[in-house]
Amino acid sequence: MSSKRSIFQEVSEPEAKPQTATTGMIDRGRGGARKAIRAWLFVLFALVVAMIVVGGLTRLTDSGLSITEWRPVTGAIPPMNEVEWQQEFDKYKQIDQWQIHNQWMELADFKSIYWWEWGHRQLGRVIGLVWAVGFFGFLLARKIPTGWTGRLILPGALGGAQGAIGWWMVSSGVTQGEGMTSVASYRLATHLGLAFVILGLIAWYGFLLGRQERDLMQARRAKEAKIFGLSTGLLHFAFLQILLGALVAGIDAGRSYTDWPLMGGQVIPPNPLMIEPIWKNFFENPGLVQFVHRICGYLLLGFGVVVWLRGRASAHGATRFAFNAVFAGLIVQIALGVITVLYAAPWQAAILHQLMAVVLWVLILRARFLASYPIATSIKDH
Template identity: 80%
Template sequence: MSSKRSIFEEVSDEQKQEAVQPGLIDRGRGGARRGIRLWLMALFALVVAMIVVGGLTRLTDSGLSITEWRPVTGAIPPMSEADWQAEFDKYKQIDQWRIQNQWMELDDFKEIYWWEWGHRQLGRFIGLVWAVGFAGFLIARQIPAGWTGRLLLPGILGGVQGAVGWWMVASGVTQGEGMTSVASYRLAVHLGLAFVILGFLAWYIFMLRREERDLIQARRAKEARLSSLSTGLMHFAFLQILIGALVAGIDAGRSYTDWPLIGGQLLPPDAAVLEPMWRNFFESPGLVQFIHRCVGYLLFAFGVFVWLRGRGSAHPQTRFAFNAAFAALSVQVVLGVFTVLYGAPWQIAILHQLLAVGVWVLILRARFLSLYPIATSLRGA
């Protein structure tokens, strides 16, 4: 018969209860979340650099200097004077050289060639960084549950972006059609897809910063009204980005340099002179710039409304996110006016494009925090 034990007797190590196991939410949710987040941040920075280099390539009229799409062999630039001359001869066959650049010598051609080659090379490097990272995390089985498809998506979109890039360039590689630049609507698709990729990367970075159970709990406290408004603001900003690409594609930002009037009047002169009528919405510099201005005013007005609503959030970090998004939007509007007044010099134009990235990401951040608010204790508040 076992002896009685005191209720104050310490339980032996063998009789200690097992440690409490994590809940079902945490099971199978492992993986290198921090490592994947750093990898995505690197991809994000590279895509931003790609947008900037792409903008500079356009501003220097370099995009049509390489007249062929060679995804693999095109990574090797001309290695001899004969190779350079062969590339220059191909360029001389297209309308841009015949109409606009007959003054060019071989050394001038090399300058624009290097811009386009660097742009394409950066795209290849981004694809390599994605492929190596994805394969590495997949082989090491460090991808959290439910994230394989998400991490595959940027790579698929990147491949589509490469094809869209050539589709865009092909519109300007013409003979006898009078084209001296790429089609503006194709440029809009190309830039728009870059912002879509950037948006997915930013969203995944936001999500990976917090644990899965934290996100599930936070989703229960989402602010539905703010989520809807920020979603609308996100789509509105994306529309303005696309229209901005149309402006850039035909250099419409340099067509009228007065503000708030345009060409000295409320409506741009000669806004609808092209036939058929629909071409004016893509190719008439005055009309395209006018539309960009009007959409900018409406976007800013809606941004004020969303910002005022965002200030009423119960969560301090959400309020700060909406403040930051509205501040960036306000600066972007002012910078847009300066871009017009100074005739869109490349320094201001590229800053305007770069700030568009900032506005886009900050709106996404505000939307994310309205969906997944960060709870703050009363003492912290």
């Protein structure tokens, strides 16, 4: 049935067609290949997690100084015959670690630690290649969403810096006549800290790309600022604890005192300031370094309870669940830390403790993201 004509409309004039509302203007021209880029980022995320685990195992097996040179390109090819293997072994014999600790090693023993370090470096090259292929592929195909080009360059740039920092770390232990048998702990902390920064950046980008621009803009209006601020503080606090954990690992401080909650039968370990100058104790005194890591863990747990209680008061179900997950992860991580200490840091417990730090880091990021971009729920969902 046709609609009624206006009395002023000419009989010969065609009937106007009703206009339909145009939707999706915010995302038009901005979307790009969001799903494909997100999948690529998840691959990078998994590779960085693997890199952190392999790096931890490389440290736990004392393999990190087995390759005494930094050759970003030619170093990708391992020794191919016995002559080349012997040449690499001879280079290792020149450094203090072999002279002081590992003179018992034969070539077969050296090969086992060499492969750990070579695998760690090779994985870094793979990550760089995956980033480069993905980024330039999306760039040339013009599939990068508006405003995302600079963001996607950043993980690659930080990854390049990470390679240089890795060698800066290793070079601190590749010494002759200085008595160094491991890398400097503060350089190890810098290396691990940057790995967590890269991991967090990739995860945050993945969260953003998982929702459309219009959805994010609407959700931003419902931002829960107080919870967001608290979760940001928890994120920074957890990052500090990760760095302190790296200091513990760098000097094997986790094996210095294996009782809990006391240390050597005392609240404060014996001789906490025995090294001169005093500031060096916070980096090189195993008892004090472990003590600081423990105290920071207790404080992190206390602050985590405050953040969890505030997060439980969120008006959004997904946000509440995210903060519950953070608190559960925090409890598990504290328990793993205690177990690692009580059993003198066996490699199985130590690497699980490090991997759980990754899980907790991402859980905090997820909760923080949902505090900033909450997922709306209807009344019937409560």
